[in-house]
Amino acid sequence: xxxxxxxxxxxxxxxxxxxxxxxxxxxxxxxxxxxxxxxxxxxxxxxxxxxxxxxxxxxxxxxxxxxxxxxxxxxxxxxxxxxxxxxxxxxxxxxxxxxxxxxxxxxxxxxxxxxxxxxxxxxxxxxxxxxxxxxxxxxxxxxxxxxxxxxxxxxxxxxxxxxxxxxxxxxxxxxxxxxxxxxxxxxxxxxxxxxxxxxxxxxxxxxxxxxxxxxxxxxxxxxxxxxxxxxxxxxxxxxxxxxxxxxxxxxxxxxxxxxxxxxxxxxxxxxxxxxxxxxxxxxxxxxxxxxxxxxxxxxxxxxxxxxxxxxxxxxxxxxxxxxxxxxxxxxxxxxxxxxxxxxxxxxxxxxxxxxxxxxxxxxxxxxxxxxxxxxxxxxxxxxxxxxxxxxxxxxxxxxxxxxxxxxxxxxxxxxxxxxxxxxxxxxxxxxxxxxxxxxxxxxxxxxxxxxxxxxxxxxxxxxxxxxxxxxxxxxxxxxxxxxxxxxxxxxxxxxxxxxxxxxxxxxxxxxxxxx
Amino acid sequence: xxxxxxxxxxxxxxxxxxxxxxxxxxxxxxxxxxxxxxxxxxxxxxxxxxxxxxxxxxxxxxxxxxxxxxxxxxxxxxxxxxxxxxxxxxxxxxxxxxxxxxxxxxxxxxxxxxxxxxxxxxxxxxxxxxxxxxxxxxxxxxxxxxxxxxxxxxxxxxxxxxxxxxxxxxxxxxxxxxxxxxxxxxxxxxxxxxxxxxxxxxxxxxxxxxxxxxxxxxxxxxxxxxxxxxxxxxxxxxxxxxxxxxxxxxxxxxxxxxxxxxxxxxxxxxxxxxxxxxxxxxxxxxxxxxxxxxxxxxxxxxxxxxxxxxxxxxxxxxxxxxxxxxxxxxxxxxxxxxxxxxxxxxxxxxxxxxxxx
Numbered sequence: 001x002x003x004x005x006x007x008x009x010x011x012x013x014x015x016x017x018x019x020x021x022x023x024x025x026x027x028x029x030x031x032x033x034x035x036x037x038x039x040x041x042x043x044x045x046x047x048x049x050x051x052x053x054x055x056x057x058x059x060x061x062x063x064x065x066x067x068x069x070x071x072x073x074x075x076x077x078x079x080x081x082x083x084x085x086x087x088x089x090x091x092x093x094x095x096x097x098x099x100x101x102x103x104x105x106x107x108x109x110x111x112x113x114x115x116x117x118x119x120x121x122x123x124x125x126x127x128x129x130x131x132x133x134x135x136x137x138x139x140x141x142x143x144x145x146x147x148x149x150x151x152x153x154x155x156x157x158x159x160x161x162x163x164x165x166x167x168x169x170x171x172x173x174x175x176x177x178x179x180x181x182x183x184x185x186x187x188x189x190x191x192x193x194x195x196x197x198x199x200x201x202x203x204x205x206x207x208x209x210x211x212x213x214x215x216x217x218x219x220x221x222x223x224x225x226x227x228x229x230x231x232x233x234x235x236x237x238x239x240x241x242x243x244x245x246x247x248x249x250x251x252x253x254x255x256x257x258x259x260x261x262x263x264x265x266x267x268x269x270x271x272x273x274x275x276x277x278x279x280x281x282x283x284x285x286x287x288x289x290x291x292x293x294x295x296x297x298x299x300x301x302x303x304x305x306x307x308x309x310x311x312x313x314x315x316x317x318x319x320x321x322x323x324x325x326x327x328x329x330x331x332x333x334x335x336x337x338x339x340x341x342x343x344x345x346x347x348x349x350x351x352x353x354x355x356x357x358x359x360x361x362x363x364x365x366x367x368x369x370x371x372x373x374x375x376x377x378x379x380x381x382x383x384x385x386x387x388x389x390x391x392x393x394x395x396x397x398x399x400x401x402x403x404x405x406x407x408x409x410x411x412x413x414x415x416x417x418x419x420x421x422x423x424x425x426x427x428x429x430x431x432x433x434x435x436x437x438x439x440x441x442x443x444x445x446x447x448x449x450x451x452x453x454x455x456x457x458x459x460x461x462x463x464x465x466x467x468x469x470x471x472x473x474x475x476x477x478x479x480x481x482x483x484x485x486x487x488x489x490x491x492x493x494x495x496x497x498x499x500x501x502x503x504x505x506x507x508x509x510x511x512x513x514x515x
Numbered sequence: 516x517x518x519x520x521x522x523x524x525x526x527x528x529x530x531x532x533x534x535x536x537x538x539x540x541x542x543x544x545x546x547x548x549x550x551x552x553x554x555x556x557x558x559x560x561x562x563x564x565x566x567x568x569x570x571x572x573x574x575x576x577x578x579x580x581x582x583x584x585x586x587x588x589x590x591x592x593x594x595x596x597x598x599x600x601x602x603x604x605x606x607x608x609x610x611x612x613x614x615x616x617x618x619x620x621x622x623x624x625x626x627x628x629x630x631x632x633x634x635x636x637x638x639x640x641x642x643x644x645x646x647x648x649x650x651x652x653x654x655x656x657x658x659x660x661x662x663x664x665x666x667x668x669x670x671x672x673x674x675x676x677x678x679x680x681x682x683x684x685x686x687x688x689x690x691x692x693x694x695x696x697x698x699x700x701x702x703x704x705x706x707x708x709x710x711x712x713x714x715x716x717x718x719x720x721x722x723x724x725x726x727x728x729x730x731x732x733x734x735x736x737x738x739x740x741x742x743x744x745x746x747x748x749x750x751x752x753x754x755x756x757x758x759x760x761x762x763x764x765x766x767x768x769x770x771x772x773x774x775x776x777x778x779x780x781x782x783x784x785x786x787x788x789x790x791x792x793x794x795x796x797x798x799x800x801x802x803x804x805x806x807x808x809x810x811x812x813x814x815x816x817x818x819x820x821x822x823x824x825x826x827x828x829x830x831x832x833x834x835x836x837x838x839x840x841x842x843x844x845x846x847x848x849x850x851x852x853x854x855x856x857x858x859x860x861x862x863x864x865x866x867x868x869x870x871x872x
Contacts, residue, residue, distance in 0.1 A: 073602050073640070099544060114612035118557065122543040125551075130544035141638055144602035145590025150636055159540045161564060170538045170545065170564035172571060178542060178559075179614070179636050181606070193606075193614055193637070196542040196559040199574060351567060381568035 016426055023425065023475065061085030062306045063153075066138040073144040084149065084182065085137075087189035089306070092132035095119055096302035099129050112183060113192040127162040129348065131302045133309045133356060137180075149182045149189070156202065156359075158305070158352040160344070168344035173355040174199040203351075204358040206384040209365040211327055211412045213510030214288065214453035215503040216252030217245050218417060222488045226466035227296060230261040233274040235281065241459060242285040244486065248496060249503040252288045252326060254416055254455050256295040259311050272314060279322040288326035290416065290455070291319055292369060293357070295332050296468065300341045300349050308349075312356050320361035327385060328364050329416065330354055333371035335378065350379060369416050373400035377407050389417035389457075390448070394440060397447035405450070414453025418444045422461075422493055423482040431479070438494035445502035454506060456485065456499055463488040538564035558613035579616055580609035582660040587667035589625075589654050594645035595677040601625075604640035605632075605656035605667060619660045626652035626674070645674050649712075676714045682706045682764040683713075683742070685721070685757060691772035695749045695806040698773075700735070702742040702759055702766070713737045717762065721746070723755040724768075735759065748773050750811070750857075775859075779803030782861035784852050788868040795846055795868060800838035802856055809837030810856060817855040823847040 063085035068076065091110035098104050104120045111119045122128065133156040141150040154177055161170035181193035221241060224232045245253055255278065261271045275291075282289045293315070294308070319325045330353060338346045354366055365384035370376050376388045386408040390397055404413050422437035424430065432440075441456065448454055461484035470480040485496040539548035541561040546554045548561070555561075555577070562574030586606040594601055603623045607615045614637025621639035622631050627646050632639040643654065651673050657666040686701035700721060704713055714737065721733040721744050731751055735744035742759070752775035759766040785798040799818065802810040814834045821827045822845040830841045834856075843850065850865040 095543075114608065117612065118543050121554065122546070125544070125546050128545035140636060141604075141640075143588055143590060143604055143640075144600075144642075145588075147590055148588045148604060148606070148638075150638060159545050159564060161538050161545050169566055171567040172540055172562070172564050174540070174562070176542075176560075181614070181637070193608075193612075194542050195557075195614060196561075199540070199560050199562055201571060347567070379567070 019426060020430075062089045062132075062134060062310075064134075064136045066136060068139050070140070072139060072142040074142045074146055076139045076142050076149075080142075080149075084151070084189050087182065088135060088137065088151075088153075088180070088191075091191050092135075093303045093306070095122075096129070096131050096305075098123055100302055102126075109187065110190055111192075112185065112190040115181075115191045115194050118194070125161075127164070129158075129160050129162065129302065129345075131158045131305045131352070132156075133158060133306055133352070140179075147184050149184070151180050151182070152197075153178045153180055156309070156356065158348065158355075160348040160351075162342065162344040162348075166342045166344045168347045168351075171203075171348060171351055173202045173352055175202050176200075202359055203355050203382075204362060205382060206411075207358070207363055207365055209327070209363060209384060211365050211385050211414075211452070212288075213412075213507060214252040214290070214326060214414060214455070215506050216250045216254055216287075216290065216453070216455045217248070217459045217485075218254045218419075218455055218457045219245070219459050220256075220462070222460035222462060222484070222486075222490075223464070225462045226256075226469040227258065227261075228466060229256070230258060230271045230274060231267060233271075233277075235274075235277050238278060239281050239285070242281055242287055244490075245287060245459060246285050248485070248500045249507065250287070251507065252290060252453070252455065253282060254290040254292060254329070256292045256332065257315055258295050259293070259297045259308070262314050263307060263311055268314065272318060275315065275318055276322075279318070279324050283322075283324040287324070289322070289324050290326055290329055291315075292329040292332050294330065294353070297331075300337065300345055305349065305352065308353055309356055312353065312360060316357055316360040320364060325364060328357065328361075328366050329369045329387065330357065330366055332369050333389065334368060335375035336371050347378060351382070354379070354382065367414070373404050376404045380407055383411070385412040385414060385452070387414045387416045387453070390415050390444065391417070391419065394443045394447060397444055398450075401448055401451060412452035414455070415448050415451050416453065416455040417457045418448065418454065419457035419483045420444070420495070421479045421482050422484075422495065423478045425478065432482075434493045434495065437482075438498040441495050442498040442502060445499070445506070449502075449506060449509070452510070454503075458483050458485075460484040460486050461488045540564050553611075556611045556613075558609075558611070579613035580611065581662060582607045582615050582619060582658045582665050583610040584608040584612075585621070585656050585658060585665050585667040587654070587656050587670055589643075589670040589672060592670075592672045594643075594672065594674050596645055596647055596649055596674050596680070597677045599645040599674075599677075601643045601645075601672060602640055603643050603654050603656065604638055605634075605658075606638055607634055607656075607658060607660075607665075608637065615660065619658060621656055621658045621660075623654075623656050625654035625672075643672075649674050649676060676712060678714065678717065679763045680706050681714055681717050681737070681761050683719070683737075683759050683761055683766050685759045685766045685769050687769045688771055691774045692746075692748050694752060694774040694776050695804060695808060696747075698746045698748050700733070700742055700744045700746070700757075700759075702737075704740075705766070713740045715739065719744075719762075720760045721757055722760060723751070723757050723771075725751060725755045726753050731755070749776070752776065776857060777805035778856070778858040778861055779805050779807060782852065782854055782863040784850075784863045784865050786848075786850065786865045786868040788846060789842070790846075793844070793846055795843045795848075795850070797841050797843055797850070797852065797865070798838060799841065799852075799854060800834060802834055802837050802839075802858065804858055810834045810858070812836065814857050819853045820845075821851040823849055 065081045094106040107119050135153050135155045137151040137153045139151050156175050158173045163169045176196050177198040178196050182189045183192045221237045262268050334346050367383050367385045367387040370388040373388045376386050420437045420440040421432050422434040424433045462481045465481045470476050536547050537549040539561045542559050558577045558579040560574050560576050563572045565571050588604045591601050605621050617635050619634040623641050625643040627644045630641050632641050653669050655667050655669045682705045683702040684705040692698040717737045719735040723731040733744050733746045752773045756768040758768045787796045812835050816832050816839050818830045818841050824847045832839045852863045854861050
């Protein structure tokens with residue numbers, strides 16, 4: 001090598017190092033800025049629901065009314081249904097919040113007399129929680145002067161207990177029959193007595209539904225990822241992408257149903273119709289669908305669980321009626337929320353939603369998409385199949401899978417997210433490249449060939465990844481934007497071919513096993 | 516050896532509470548059934564809470580005890596005499612605050628008597644008839660369930676005359692109603708003697724039908740047994756028939772007279788010469804009434820003037836601020852001026868003019 005060549009090479013290396021240093025500095029600065037912004041947000045405490053919640057949420061009564069069986073001394077009409085329904089909804093939301101905080105703030109707004117005493121005493125049990133999910137009420141007594149009301153209520157209620165470490169050590173979900181007496185005070189209706197007459201256990205075990213081997217893709221269109229998908233749903237683009245998935249030799253697609261898109265009073269109906277369209281398109285393409293619920297759900301506060309029920313009541317019937325749903329993924333990576341929201345609290349939420357979903361669609365199979373194989377044991381007692389994601393070192397994949405296989409017993413194990421970026425910043429090689437992506441994916445697929453299901457993240461590159469999902473760091477945006485098997489212009493990357501070969505071998509082997 | 520066993524036993528006993536917490540669920544959440552004896556007395560269904568995935572045991576139902584507290588809800592608090600009804604409801608609780616068992620016998624007492632009712636979901640109720648006895652009454656509830664008698668606080672309610680019984684007779688005023696004055700009206704109760712009286716706050720209306728075909732409406736109210744109705748007798752005069760309209764009845768008509776207004780002084784006329792147009796401007800007024808008020812703006816005036824040449828001129832005009840102007844196409848003084856106003860006919864003679872400015 002001539003001195004000139006050597007100098008030239010050293011110059012290039014120096015340039016590359018300088019560029020890398022600049023990138024690191026920019027990344028660090030942007031992340032520091034984001035952290036500062038987050039730290040400057042203040043917690044705000046509200047005294048009344050209509051100050052804290054949006055007008056839609058604040059005015060929502062979650063009580064369904066039934067016609068009285070015996071004549072009442074006073075008519076109970078739509079105006080009373082609305083006022084009493086709001087009072088009942090807010091009373092139990094306030095109670096749930098009081099149990100979480102340990103402070104009786106607001107209880108006296110909705111409880112009085114014996115009921116207030118009992119609601120206050122119930123806060124003295126550390127770790128005790130109770131969440132009212134839905135209520136159906138029937139008036140049984142209404143005083144002629146409107147001062148006293150008694151209702152029989154059927155309610156779906158989750159009760160659970162967290163030990164000192166925040167672990168869930170007690171859980172029950174029941175449909176209770178209760179008798180609630182309310183008094184019409186100057187400040188509104190208040191509960192003065194509340195007694196449980198009966199309770200039916202609503203926890204259900206696995207459905208036993210068959211889950212077939214799956215080779216699939218996690219899916220968003222290239223230009224409408226995450227929070228843009230449902231508001232900007234385009235059936236034509238979805239159909240084209242599904243054809244591309246089928247051309248890879250896949251038989252499944254994993255999609256994400258963002259809770260707020262389906263709860264929105266204005267756009268929810270359209271989202272529901274688009275969900276039906278997506279299921280139909282999948283069926284036409286010959287794909288089975290794994291819908292992932294509650295994606296991008298913010299927070300696990302008890303006061304929001306009733307809205308989760310509204311979401312389930314909306315989407316589950318559509319999923320249950322479809323022939324193209326292979327199983328339901330209740331939540332994407334809830335283990336990542338456990339540090340912030342509490343291990344036991346997140347698990348209690350998941351068990352509650354699982355029981356509620358099974359109550360609506362008992363014949364479907366259910367799982368939870370854990371972010372890491374180490375979390376796969378959580379709730380393993382009640383899931384139809386075990387699913388997890390694997391972005392760890394490829395050399396650890398086989399051993400991690402073996403451990404999950406052992407705890408799953410005879411239930412299927414699907415790895416519902418594996419992936420590798422092709423993002424390249426320097427010299428077409430750092431931190432990755434299309435060729436490196438293909439190699440890593442191929443190695444991962446080989447390591448997990450013994451599984452019962454494999455899903456690749458993701459079909460398409462995202463030229464503009466949703467910052468709501470990936471944040472604002474240019475580095476992360478760069479990485480997350482290029483996990484696709486196809487570029488944003490639709491050109492296949494080398495990884496597409498690697499995945500197609502692996503899927504063919506996987507499904508052939510799986511079909512051989514079935515025979 | 517014994518000492519070792521005692522130590523081990525002590526350690527087990529001390530550690531026991533840590534792993535014998537028996538969680539249970541009730542209407543208000545989760546509690547430790549092993550240590551919360553008071554909460555275990557709350558009636559209703561409770562069930563064990565077990566670890567996720569474990570089999571839960573059967574629940575238990577705690578029944579309420581005997582009656583300890585009786586709460587009363589009575590409404591409406593004001594009943595119309597006769598067929599009106601209220602509802603008396605007793606909410607009965609045991610000593611732990613639980614609703615008593617269905618079928619608990621409760622006596623419900625009001626002015627219409629004592630009647631028993633069986634509780635359902637802790638409530639016993641019955642309608643209360645207003646009856647015929649006017650005035651303040653009391654009601655309460657009591658039960659002897661559980662041994663000792665338990666009584667609710669006492670509530671008061673009132674039976675008032677029925678609105679349909681409100682009948683009145685307008686009293687005829689003595690003499691004519693004075694003009695430009697506030698006249699009051701009197702009425703006396705005309706219903707069944709000894710059965711009812713005027714109900715405070717009843718609204719009514721007096722309607723006057725004037726001979727001219729016009730009508731006057733006078734809002735009225737019965738307060739403290741008296742009729743309160745005030746009529747400003749201005750612009751209405753002469754004979755009229757008055758009737759008092761109550762919510763369910765109208766009184767017989769009575770005739771009354773309202774005195775007309777009178778002129779408050781002689782007719783005053785000022786004349787101003789207008790030589791350029793060979794005319795005279797007459798300024799009439801101020802027109803006042805006997806009570807010292809100016810005629811209302813817009814009061815109709817008929818003016819007739821006869822000049823020295825015997826020519827007669829007539830005009831119609833109206834007053835503003837109590838005065839009116841007319842322009843006479845004559846300068847032949849003296850003028851004999853005649854004016855008809857709502858206060859009657861007045862005359863004056865003009866013998867000289869003031870020069871035009």
